[in-house]
Amino acid sequence: MIEENLIAGFGGQGVLSLGKLMAQAAMEQNLCATWLPSYGPEMRGGTANCVVCFSDDEIGAPVAANYDAVVVMNQPSLEKFESAVKPGGTLLINSSIISVRAKRSDIDVFYIDANDLAESVAGNAKAANVIALGALHAVRPRLETSAIEAALKTAFEYKGQKVIDMNIRALHAGMEAMQDTEPNQPQATAARAR
Amino acid sequence: MQAKRRLVKGNEAIALGAVAGGCDAFFGYPITPQNEVPEILSSEMPRHGRVFLQAESEVASINMVYGAAAAGLRAMTSSSSPGISLMMEGMSYIAGAELPCLVVNVMRGGPGLGSIAASQADYFQAVKGGGHGDYRCIVLAPWNVEEMYAFPGIAFDMADRYRNPAMILADGVLGQMMEPACIPSEPPAASHPEKPWAANGRNGRSHKNVANSLVIDPHELRDHNRKLQAKYQQMQAECKWDTRLADDAEIIVVAYGITARIAFSACKLARKRGIKAGLFRPITLYPFPAKPLLETAANAKSLLVVELSSGQMVEDVRLTINGKQPVAFYGEMGGVIPSPAEVCERIVEAAQ
CATH class of the missing domain: 3.40.50.920 (Rossmann fold)
Structure with missing residues (x-):
C-alpha cells in the first residue's frame, strides 16, 4: 500500500502543517512517510503546496505525477491540481473560499466549509487545515484516528493542552461534517451542519 | 538509549549529523536550498562549545576550512552549486596540502545562478576534481534523511583516514524533504584520530608542521602527485x-x-x-x-x-x-x- 497526497493553498493557510500532520500520523502508526514542500522564491499570500506519501513499505520517490488524494484550500490550487488526482482518487475542496465546483467526474469530489467550520468550532479560521484533515480522514480513512490525534499532540505540545484540545475538536468536527456524505454533492455538508 | 523517531528535514539531518560526527568548526555563507544547515549549526555548534562562523563569502568559507583543517580540526562548510563553484580553488589547495575536511553540496539547477530547484548537474565537478590539478574528492551521495544524518560522520572518518577532502553530494529535494529518523537528542562522543601532522603549534616537537600546496620543483611535484594517485587507488576498496x-x-x-x-x-x-x-x-x-x-x-x-x-x-x-x-x-x-x-x-x- 502506498498513499500519495498533495495539499495546496495560499501561504499561511497551514497547508505545509497539514501535510506534516499527515506524515507525523503515518509515523505514529509505524508507517514509512515522506513530506516534501514546494520551495522556491515564495512570498506571503503566494501559493504553497506539499506532497505527503505514506506506505507500509520503503518509499521510493517522494513525488508523483498523480495523487490518490488532493486537498485544495484555495481556487488557484483547484485550477492547478484538479488534473493531478488519480482516476478514482479523492479531491477535497475548501468551499469556504472556493466558489466553483470541480469539473471531473472520474474522481470523488468532496466539499468542506473549512474556514467557516473552523471559526465556529475553534473560534479561529487558522484551524481550517485541521478541519480539512478531519474531512479527508472521514472520506478516505487511510490513517488511524488515534494516530492523527497523537500527531496533533506532538505538533501542538509546545502551545499547551488548550490548543491541543481545540485542534482535536477541529479534527472531529471535520470528520463529522463529512459523515454519510456522498461524493460529488453540490451542497457542502459542513454548511448544513452549521 | 534508543532515540525517538521523529520527522526530520534532510538539511537538519546533515547539520545534526555533522555535530554527531565530531565537526569542530563550521564556516559558511547562505544559499538556497541548504540554508537550514547553517541555521541549525548556528545554535548547535556554540551549544557544544564548537565554532560556527558565517563568513563574508564562499571563498572565505573554504579558506577558513583550509586553515582549521590544517590546525587539525574537523572542519566543514556547506553550500549549493554556485557557492561550491566559488570554493573550487580552495578545494584544490586543500587536496594538494592533503588536509581532511567536509564540503556539503545541496545541488540546485545550473549553470550560472540557475534555479533553486533540485539538480544533479554538479557530478563532474564533484567526482572529477572540480578545481585545477590532478586531485579527487571522496564523494558520498545520500538518498534519504537517515543517510543525510549518518554521512557527515562517515565522510569525516574517510577524510581523516586519507587526509583528503570529502564531499556530500545531495540535492534540493533531499535537503527540503522530511522523513522519520532516529536522531539522539545529544550527539554521541565522537573520537578524533591523532593528527601528528597538524599545524597547531610546535608542542615540543623538533620540527615545524606546515600545510602547503606549493611544490616548485617539477620532480618533487611529480612525486607528490604520484603519492596522491596512490592514495586514490587505495580508496577504491572503500566504495x-x-x-x-x-x-x-x-x-x-x-x-x-x-x-x-x-x-x-x-x-x-x-x-x-x-x-x-x-x-x-x-x-x-x-x-x-x-x-x-x-x-x-x-x-x-x-x-x-x-x-x-x-x-x-x-x-x-x-x-x-x-x-x-x-x-x-x-x-x-x-x-x-x-x-x-x-x-x-x-x-x-x-x-x-
Missing part, C-alpha cells in the same frame, strides 16, 4: 553501493541520490508490467563502485542511467560496462524532476 530488486533483474537502472528513489519506484512499476527491473545505487560517487556494478549487471541484458543532468555519471557507467551491454540514458535538466511513471516508460523502452 559503497546499494541495490534494490537487482538479483533477477534483466535491466539495471543506475541512479544516485533522489533520482535513485524515483528509479526505485519506477522499477516497481516496471515489474507490474512484467519487466524485471532492478536498481543499482552508487553511494560513493568517488570512488565509483565499478566492480560491484559489473557484478550486479553481469546477468542483465541492458542498463539505464537516470540523472538530473544531461548525462554525467552515465560516462562512468559506460566506462565500467565497457560495451558489454547497451547503456541507455534518461536525464532531466534545470530542476525538473521526472515522475516514477516517466522513468518507467524509459525502462520499458530500454528493455526492448
Whole structure:
C-alpha cells in the first residue's frame, strides 16, 4: 500500500502543517512517510503546496505525477491540481473560499466549509487545515484516528493542552461534517451542519 | 538509549549529523536550498562549545576550512552549486596540502545562478576534481534523511583516514524533504584520530608542521602527485553501493541520490508490467563502485542511467560496462524532476 497526497493553498493557510500532520500520523502508526514542500522564491499570500506519501513499505520517490488524494484550500490550487488526482482518487475542496465546483467526474469530489467550520468550532479560521484533515480522514480513512490525534499532540505540545484540545475538536468536527456524505454533492455538508 | 523517531528535514539531518560526527568548526555563507544547515549549526555548534562562523563569502568559507583543517580540526562548510563553484580553488589547495575536511553540496539547477530547484548537474565537478590539478574528492551521495544524518560522520572518518577532502553530494529535494529518523537528542562522543601532522603549534616537537600546496620543483611535484594517485587507488576498496530488486533483474537502472528513489519506484512499476527491473545505487560517487556494478549487471541484458543532468555519471557507467551491454540514458535538466511513471516508460523502452 502506498498513499500519495498533495495539499495546496495560499501561504499561511497551514497547508505545509497539514501535510506534516499527515506524515507525523503515518509515523505514529509505524508507517514509512515522506513530506516534501514546494520551495522556491515564495512570498506571503503566494501559493504553497506539499506532497505527503505514506506506505507500509520503503518509499521510493517522494513525488508523483498523480495523487490518490488532493486537498485544495484555495481556487488557484483547484485550477492547478484538479488534473493531478488519480482516476478514482479523492479531491477535497475548501468551499469556504472556493466558489466553483470541480469539473471531473472520474474522481470523488468532496466539499468542506473549512474556514467557516473552523471559526465556529475553534473560534479561529487558522484551524481550517485541521478541519480539512478531519474531512479527508472521514472520506478516505487511510490513517488511524488515534494516530492523527497523537500527531496533533506532538505538533501542538509546545502551545499547551488548550490548543491541543481545540485542534482535536477541529479534527472531529471535520470528520463529522463529512459523515454519510456522498461524493460529488453540490451542497457542502459542513454548511448544513452549521 | 534508543532515540525517538521523529520527522526530520534532510538539511537538519546533515547539520545534526555533522555535530554527531565530531565537526569542530563550521564556516559558511547562505544559499538556497541548504540554508537550514547553517541555521541549525548556528545554535548547535556554540551549544557544544564548537565554532560556527558565517563568513563574508564562499571563498572565505573554504579558506577558513583550509586553515582549521590544517590546525587539525574537523572542519566543514556547506553550500549549493554556485557557492561550491566559488570554493573550487580552495578545494584544490586543500587536496594538494592533503588536509581532511567536509564540503556539503545541496545541488540546485545550473549553470550560472540557475534555479533553486533540485539538480544533479554538479557530478563532474564533484567526482572529477572540480578545481585545477590532478586531485579527487571522496564523494558520498545520500538518498534519504537517515543517510543525510549518518554521512557527515562517515565522510569525516574517510577524510581523516586519507587526509583528503570529502564531499556530500545531495540535492534540493533531499535537503527540503522530511522523513522519520532516529536522531539522539545529544550527539554521541565522537573520537578524533591523532593528527601528528597538524599545524597547531610546535608542542615540543623538533620540527615545524606546515600545510602547503606549493611544490616548485617539477620532480618533487611529480612525486607528490604520484603519492596522491596512490592514495586514490587505495580508496577504491572503500566504495559503497546499494541495490534494490537487482538479483533477477534483466535491466539495471543506475541512479544516485533522489533520482535513485524515483528509479526505485519506477522499477516497481516496471515489474507490474512484467519487466524485471532492478536498481543499482552508487553511494560513493568517488570512488565509483565499478566492480560491484559489473557484478550486479553481469546477468542483465541492458542498463539505464537516470540523472538530473544531461548525462554525467552515465560516462562512468559506460566506462565500467565497457560495451558489454547497451547503456541507455534518461536525464532531466534545470530542476525538473521526472515522475516514477516517466522513468518507467524509459525502462520499458530500454528493455526492448
